[in-house]
Amino acid sequence: MDVIELDGVVKTYGDVRAVDGLDLRVRRGEVVALLGPNGAGKSTTFELLLDLVRPTAGSVRVLGGEPGAARARVGAMLQSAGLPEQVTVRELVRLVGHAYPRHLPVADVLDRTGLTARAGRTVTALSGGERQRLLLALALVGEPELLLLDEPTAAMDVLARRAFWAQARAATANGTTILFATHDLTEAAAHADRVVVLAAGHRVADGTPRELAGDGDLETAYLTLTDTPVGDPR
Numbered sequence: 192m193d194v195i196e197l198d199g200v201v202k203t204y205g206d207v208r209a210v211d212g213l214d215l216r217v218r219r220g221e222v223v224a225l226l227g228p229n230g231a232g233k234s235t236t237f238e239l240l241l242d243l244v245r246p247t248a249g250s251v252r253v254l255g256g257e258p259g260a261a262r263a264r265v266g267a268m269l270q271s272a273g274l275p276e277q278v279t280v281r282e283l284v285r286l287v288g289h290a291y292p293r294h295l296p297v298a299d300v301l302d303r304t305g306l307t308a309r310a311g312r313t314v315t316a317l318s319g320g321e322r323q324r325l326l327l328a329l330a331l332v333g334e335p336e337l338l339l340l341d342e343p344t345a346a347m348d349v350l351a352r353r354a355f356w357a358q359a360r361a362a363t364a365n366g367t368t369i370l371f372a373t374h375d376l377t378e379a380a381a382h383a384d385r386v387v388v389l390a391a392g393h394r395v396a397d398g399t400p401r402e403l404a405g406d407g408d409l410e411t412a413y414l415t416l417t418d419t420p421v422g423d424p425r
């Protein structure tokens with residue numbers, strides 16, 4: 192059994208085919224980067240895996256079952272995540288932890304995500320990068336078997352990114368599987384065991400960063416795969 196099994200998945204919104212015949216497998220303990228231009232279907236894929244939207248066609252399996260049944264075993268950082276503004280960081284991590292059948296001690300999660308000094312602050316008083324770290328804390332607190340991370344380091348500075356990946360790697364040492372979306376090819380090459388490239392809602396490449404780059408570099412391979420002319424400022 193693979194942790195993620197997508198077969199022929201289609202998700203349409205009216206005329207828009209957000210996901211269009213996507214096949215994807217992710218094995219236990221793998222770290223997989225999802226790359227693709229704006230609108231390629233990455234966020235929709237996460238929403239399907241979290242049972243936030245249902246596929247128009249095809250099959251979505253997470254941890255061997257329906258996505259809804261696996262929800263308590265999955266941690267997520269989504270671009271669209273809203274947070275209550277007037278609770279403190281500590282309270283929010285505690286509250287979310289209690290929503291899971293088992294959870295890590297709050298102090299431990301705050302320490303891991305570098306938020307101990309911010310524990311008593313309200314969410315509204317956090318910087319963009321601190322807010323991202325809080326989202327990571329909320330994703331980790333339930334000791335998930337699968338982490339789904341949609342552009343997790345977008346607002347983080349260099350040190351915070353480093354700390355983030357150290358934490359993510361530590362989670363994989365315990366068998367946690369990670370699927371993350373990014374526009375940062377250097378980050379994908381540095382941290383992913385495997386890179387999956389989406390374009391127009393389906394998979395156009397799948398391999399290790401080295402396999403995808405071939406004799407050249409990952410960026411050139413990516414631009415070719417996604418049909419973006421080199422030099423196009425898009």
Ligand SMILES: Nc1ncnc2c1ncn2[C@@H]1O[C@H](COP(=O)(O)OP(=O)(O)OP(=O)(O)O)[C@@H](O)[C@H]1O
Pocket residue numbers: 204207208209210227228229230231232233234235236
């Ligand atoms: N709820 C929705 N209603 C209508 N169209 C949608 C909806 N969600 C996504 N789409 C469309 O589906 C396509 C795929 O969107 P999606 O957000 O999955 O792309 P993405 O790869 O995550 O893009 P980005 O890199 O910009 O975050 C886009 O054309 C988007 O406008």
